[in-house]
Amino acid sequence: MLCSRKMILLAVVSITIYYSTMKIFKDLFVHKCPTPILLNCGLGHDVKSFNRMFDENPYDNYNSSRKTNILILATPRSGSSFVGQLFNQHSDVFYLFEPLYHVQTTLIPHLSPSRYAVERRVMLGASRDLLRSLYNCDLYFLESYIKPQPANHTTDKLFRRGASKALCSMPVCDAFSPSDSNIEERDCVRKCGSLNFIFASESCQKKHHVAIKTVRIPEVNDLKALIEDPRLNLKVIQVVRDPRGILSSRIETFLDTYHLWRIWRDKGRKPPKLDFIKLKTMCDDFLNSVSTGLSQLPWLRGRYMLVRYEDLARNPLQKTKEVYTFLGLSMEKSVVDWIQNNTRGNNDMSAKLKYGMMRDSPANAESWRLKLSYEMVNYTQTVCKHILDELGYKAVNSPEELKNMSLSLTKHKTFITFL
Numbered sequence: 303m304l305c306s307r308k309m310i311l312l313a314v315v316s317i318t319i320y321y322s323t324m325k326i327f328k329d330l331f332v333h334k335c336p337t338p339i340l341l342n343c344g345l346g347h348d349v350k351s352f353n354r355m356f357d358e359n360p361y362d363n364y365n366s367s368r369k370t371n372i373l374i375l376a377t378p379r380s381g382s383s384f385v386g387q388l389f390n391q392h393s394d395v396f397y398l399f400e401p402l403y404h405v406q407t408t409l410i411p412h413l414s415p416s417r418y419a420v421e422r423r424v425m426l427g428a429s430r431d432l433l434r435s436l437y438n439c440d441l442y443f444l445e446s447y448i449k450p451q452p453a454n455h456t457t458d459k460l461f462r463r464g465a466s467k468a469l470c471s472m473p474v475c476d477a478f479s480p481s482d483s484n485i486e487e488r489d490c491v492r493k494c495g496s497l498n499f500i501f502a503s504e505s506c507q508k509k510h511h512v513a514i515k516t517v518r519i520p521e522v523n524d525l526k527a528l529i530e531d532p533r534l535n536l537k538v539i540q541v542v543r544d545p546r547g548i549l550s551s552r553i554e555t556f557l558d559t560y561h562l563w564r565i566w567r568d569k570g571r572k573p574p575k576l577d578f579i580k581l582k583t584m585c586d587d588f589l590n591s592v593s594t595g596l597s598q599l600p601w602l603r604g605r606y607m608l609v610r611y612e613d614l615a616r617n618p619l620q621k622t623k624e625v626y627t628f629l630g631l632s633m634e635k636s637v638v639d640w641i642q643n644n645t646r647g648n649n650d651m652s653a654k655l656k657y658g659m660m661r662d663s664p665a666n667a668e669s670w671r672l673k674l675s676y677e678m679v680n681y682t683q684t685v686c687k688h689i690l691d692e693l694g695y696k697a698v699n700s701p702e703e704l705k706n707m708s709l710s711l712t713k714h715k716t717f718i719t720f721l
C-alpha cells in the first residue's frame with residue numbers, strides 16, 4: 303500500500319517535471335524562434351515545430367558532410383578542463399565548455415537526494431536533446447535555459463563563455479586579432495561584449511568538428527542513443543582519474559558540499575555525520591561507465607576511448623596524439639604548442655607557472671597524496687575498491703607508502719580501444 307502510494311507520488315513528480323520541460327521547449331518554439339536563416343525553425347512559430355521536438359526525427363537538417371563530433375565525458379575535478387583545452391586549441395574544432403550547466407540550473411536548481419532518481423532522468427532527457435542541437439550547431443537551443451532569457455539572441459550570461467576560443471574570436475567577437483593564440487578567459491569576457499547566438503552558430507557551422515566537455519552525464523550508457531545515431535558520428539573520450547585525487551581536489555574546490563571532509567582533513571578526525579554516499583555514487587558511476595565502455599558492446603565500436611588523467615600528465619604529447627588518432631583528427635601545431643606551453647615539457651617558467659596555478663594542472667596529478675591523511679585515503683580506497691582495481695590505481699597500506707612520492711600509485715595499464 304505504502305509502496306504504491308510512493309509510486310503514484312513519483313509519477314506525479316515525474317509528470318510535473320516533464321511538463322515543465324515541455325513548457326521550456328514550448329517557450330522556445332512559440333516565442334523564441336529566431337530568424338528564418340536558422341534551419342530548425344523552417345516550419346514557423348507554431349505547434350507543428352513544437353511537436354517535432356518530440357518526434358524521433360530531429361535530424362531533418364543534419365549536415366552529413368560534417369565529420370566527427372566529440373564528447374569529453376568526465377566527473378568534476380578529474381582534469382577534464384585540461385583535456386578540453388586539447389580540443390579548444392584546434393582551429394577546426396568548435397569547443398563548448400559545460401553547456402549542460404544551464405540545463406541543470408534551470409531544471410533542477412536544488413538537487414535533492416530524495417528525488418535524485420527522477421531528477422537525474424529529467425536532466426538526462428533534456429541534456430540529450432540539447433546535445434543533439436549543439437552538435438548540429440543550433441546553439442540558440444541553449445537560450446531557453448539561460449536566465450534572464452536572452453533578448454535578440456544576445457546574452458552575457460553564458461557559463462564560462464571565455465573558456466571557448468571560438469566564442470572569443472571572429473565572427474563572434476572581433477576584439478582580438480586572428481593570430482592571437484593566447485586569449486585569456488577574462489579578457490574575452492571583458493572585451494567581447496555580449497554573446498550573440500546567431501554569430502556563435504555561424505562560427506560553429508564553419509568548423510568541421512564540435513567538441514563538448516561535460517561533467518553532467520553520469521555514465522556512457524546514458525549516451526547510447528546519441529552514440530548509436532550515425533548522423534551524429536559521436537565519439538566519446540572518457541577522462542578518469544584516481545578517485546582519491548578527485549576527492550582531494552573537490553575538498554579544496556567545493557567548500558559547501560565537502561565541508562565535512564575538510565573538517566576531517568584539517569582536524570584529523572572523521573566527523574560522525576560524514577557519510578560515504580557522494581563518494582560511493584561517484585565511484586559507482588565510474589565503475590558502470592568504465593565497465594560498459596570497455597565491454598566491447600557493438601554500439602561502442604570505434605566510439606569510446608578511456609583516458610587516465612595521470613597518463614596524460616605523465617606523457618601529454620604522446621597521449622594527446624593517441625586521442626587525436628582515435629578521433630581521426632590531425633594534430634595541429636597550435637595543439638602541440640599549447641601542450642608545450644602548459645605542461646612540464648616546457649622550460650618557460652612564466653608560462654608553466656601560469657597554468658601550474660590553475661586548478662587542472664597535470665603537474666599536480668598525484669599531489670593529493672601530500673594533502674589527504676592516511677585514514678581518509680584508507681576510507682576512500684575501501685569505498686572505491688572496485689574502480690581502483692579496474693583502472694589500475696594502487697591502494698596503499700601504510701602512511702609511509704602514501705607519502706613516498708618515489709613510488710607511483712598509477713600502475714602501467716593499457717586500455718584496449720575497441721575498434
Ligand SMILES: *[C@@H]1O[C@H](CO)[C@@H](O)[C@H](O)[C@H]1NC(C)=O
Binds near residue numbers: 366509510
Ligand atoms: C555542411 O558543412 C560543410 C562543412 O562544414 C559546409 O561547407 C556546407 O556548406 C554545409 N552545408 C549545409 C547545407 O549547411
Ligand SMILES: *[C@@H]1O[C@H](CO)[C@@H](O)[C@H](O)[C@H]1NC(C)=O
Binds near residue numbers: 453454
Ligand atoms: C534587436 O536587434 C535589432 C537589430 O539589430 C535592433 O533593431 C533592436 O533594437 C534590438 N532589440 C532589442 C530589444 O535589443
Ligand SMILES: *[C@@H]1O[C@H](CO)[C@@H](O)[C@H](O)[C@H]1NC(C)=O
Binds near residue numbers: 483484636639643653
Ligand atoms: C606559447 O608561449 C609563447 C611564449 O610565451 C607564446 O608566444 C605563444 O603564443 C604560446 N602559444 C600557445 C599556443 O599558447
Ligand SMILES: *[C@@H]1O[C@H](CO)[C@@H](O)[C@H](O)[C@H]1NC(C)=O
Binds near residue numbers: 677680681684
Ligand atoms: C581501513 O578501512 C577499513 C574499512 O573502513 C577499516 O576496517 C580499517 O581498520 C582501516 N585501516 C586503518 C589502518 O585505518
Ligand SMILES: *[C@@H]1O[C@H](CO)[C@@H](O)[C@H](O)[C@H]1NC(C)=O
Binds near residue numbers: 702706708709
Ligand atoms: C620509498 O620507496 C622506495 C621504492 O620502493 C624505497 O626504495 C625507499 O626506501 C622509500 N623511502 C622511504 C622513505 O620509505
